Amino acid sequence: MKKSLYWLLIVIMIVAVITTIGTIGIVGCKKEAAEETTAAETTTEETTAAAELQPNTELSGTISIWTFEPYVTAWQDGRFNKIYPNIKLDITGVDYPDSHTKFLSAAAAGEGLPDIMMTVTPLIVPYASIGALVDLTSIVASYMDKVPQWAWDLDSYQDKVYAVPFDSGPSVLFYRSDIFQSAEIDPNSIQTWSDWFEAGKKIYEATNGKTKLLCMTRSGAMDWAGEAIGLQIMQQIGSGVYDKDGKIIIDNPENVEVLKFLKEVLDSGICLEESYWTPGNYSAMEDGSVATVPQGSWMGGYIKMIAPKSQGKWNAMLLPAWSSGGSRYSNNGGSFLAITTQSKNQELAWKFIEWELLTKDTTLFDLKNFDKWPLLKEDWTDPLIDEPDSFFTNNQAVRKLYVDVATNVTPLYFGPNWPEAYVTVQQVMTDYFNGKMSPEDALKTVAEKLSTIE
C-alpha cells in the first residue's frame, strides 16, 4: 500500500515535469514558425467600393488588434461585421506607452504580437527596421494619391511603406471665447506668438490672476509627449529636431529664439504649471483657469471628454505665426495601423485596415463620432466638414479650420531613434527652462547627445 502510493506520487510528478517541458517545447516551435512567416507576401485582390456594400461571407477568421484609442467602440458595435460577418475582431486596449514596451517584448519573444498594431508616427521606422512590420508598398499603391504624400513619407522606411495613417493632429489654438470676450480681446488681433503672449498678460490682469494663458510646464514645453508647444512652433518655421533625411537640426540658430520666447512666457507667471494628463490640467480646462490650448485637433475631442461642462465656451483659430505673415500651420500627433510579421492573417488584417482607414464611409463616421482626424483627402471636401459643432461657441464649424491646416502643413520629422531622442530633448530642455543653462548651450548639448545615439 505504502509503496504503491509512492509510485502514484512519482507518476504524477513525472507527468507534471513532462507537461512543463512539453509546453516549453511547443513555445519554442511556435517561435520558429513565427520567424519563418516573416515578410510573407500578402496578396489581396482589388476591392471595389461596390463589392463592399455586399457582405463578404467568404473571408473568415479572427484578427487581433492592439489599440490605444477609444475609437474601438466603432469597430465593436458591429459596423465592420456588417461587411465581413465572418471576421471576428479581437480587440485589446493597450495604453500608449505600454503598447511600445509590450510590442518590443512580444517581438523579442517571437510570439504574442497582434495581427494589427496601432502605433504613433515616430515608432514606425524603429519597428520596420527590426523587421516587425509587413511591407505594404504594393498593396497601398492604389491609394497613394488619396492620402497626402507627407503621411506616406512618415510611415516609410527605405522607400517602402509599412503602415497606413490612422489620424493626424492639425494644430490649432483652442481658446475660451467667454474669457476673451470679458477681457476684451479680439481673437483676430492675435497674429503672432507675441500677440498671443500680450493677450495672455491682459487676460491675467483682467481676471485678477484667476485665468492664466495656458497649461505649460518647464518639463513639458519641449516634450513631444507633453505640451510640445516648442516643437509646434519650430515646425512652423521649418525647423525641428531632425530634418527629412534624419540630420540633426535642433542646434539651428532659429531655435534659440523659440526657446528664449518660451522661457519668457514661463517666467512671466501666466502659465498654469500643471502637466497634461493630470487631474489638475483637466479641471483647469473645465473651470476657466486657462484661456488657450495650442494643440493638435485631437485636443478638441479630449476637451469634450474631460471638460464637458465647458460646452459652448470654446472656439478654435489658426495658431499664431512665429513672425508676422509667417506660416500658421503645424501638426502635433498622429497614429498609424500596421500589420505585424507575426500575423498569420495578413490578408484579413489588410481588409480591416482598408475598411477602417481608407473607406470614406468609415473615416467620416469616426470623424463625426470620435473627432478622429482622417487623412483620406476625399473626406476633406465632404459636407460633414462644414457641419457646425455644437460644443463650440456659435456652433463653429471647426473642421473647416482643420482642413485648412492639414492641407498646408509640413510635418515634423522624427529620425530613426525617436524614443530615445525625444526623451533626451525633453531632459535637457527641462534643465534649460529651469535656468540651469543658456539656450545656446542647451541646444548644443542636445545636438551632441543626439549624435551619440546609435
Place this chain on the structure above:
Amino acid sequence: MLKKFNKYKYAYLFISPFYILFAIFGIYPIIYSLYLSFNSFKGMGPITFVGFKNYINLFSDTVFFAAIKNTLYIWIIYISLVLIFAIILASIFNLGYIKLKGLFRTIYFIPIVTSTVAVSLVFLIIFQNERGLLNFILSKINISNINWLNSYEWSKPAIIITMLWRWTGYNIILILAGLQSINEDLYEAARIDGASTFNIFFKITLPLLRPMITFCAVVGTIDVFQQFTEPYILTQGGPGVATTTLGLYLYNVAFKYSKLGYGSSMAYIITFFVLLASIVQIRLLNRE
C-alpha cells in the same frame, strides 16, 4: 557520492520541479543577459558582438551617473526614515496598554496590499501643483505652493513620501515580530536594576533588534535599487533627470529605446551595486 544520491533519490525527485522551473525562468535569463551584455540587440533582428563596448559606454553615460546619484539620495534618506518610523511605531504597538492593536496593525499594513500603480495615481492627485490636496493643506498653515512633481528640489522628497507611506507598515510588522521575540525577562531584570526606559531601549531593545533591522534594511535596499513604479507614474523621471532612478533608467534603455544589450550590462552593474550595498549594511549592522 552516488550511494548518497541513491539514498535520497526520491527526495531529489520531489524537490526537482522547483529547480527545473528556476533553471528555466531564473538561471537561463541571468546567463542570457550576461551574453546580451556583450552584444548589441534591438529586440528583433541580428545580435552583434560588441565586446566590452556596452560597459565602456556606461561609464560615459551622464544619465546613468545621474541615476546612481538619485538612487543613492533616495536610498539613504528613505532607509533611515523608514527604519526610524517603523521602530518608533512598532514600539508603541508593543506597549501593553495599547487597545485595538489588531486593528491598528491591519490599518498600517493595508498600504502594502494595495497596488503600487493605484497608490501612485492617488499621490499624483495629492501632489498636484496649484490644485493639489497637499498644497491646499499647506496653504492653510501659510506655506506657499510647493511644486512637488516638477521641481528639482521637491520631486525626490515627493517620491520618498510615497514610498514611506507604502512601506512603513510592512516594516512595522517585521520590527514588531522582532520586538515580540525579545525575552520579557530581560526587561524585567533591567527594571529591577533601575534602568530608565531610555536606557532599556538603547541597551536592550535596539541591540536585540539588530538582525531584524538588518533584514529590513537589506530588503529595502533591494527595493530602492529596483525602484520603478513611483517615479514612472509620478514624474516619469523628471524634471530633467532629477528622479530618474536606476530601475527607471534601466527600463527606459531596455524597453523604451530597445537597447537590450546595453540594458543587460546596466543590469549587471546594478546587481553589483546591490550586492555591495547589502554587504556594507550587513557588516555595519551586525558587527559585534
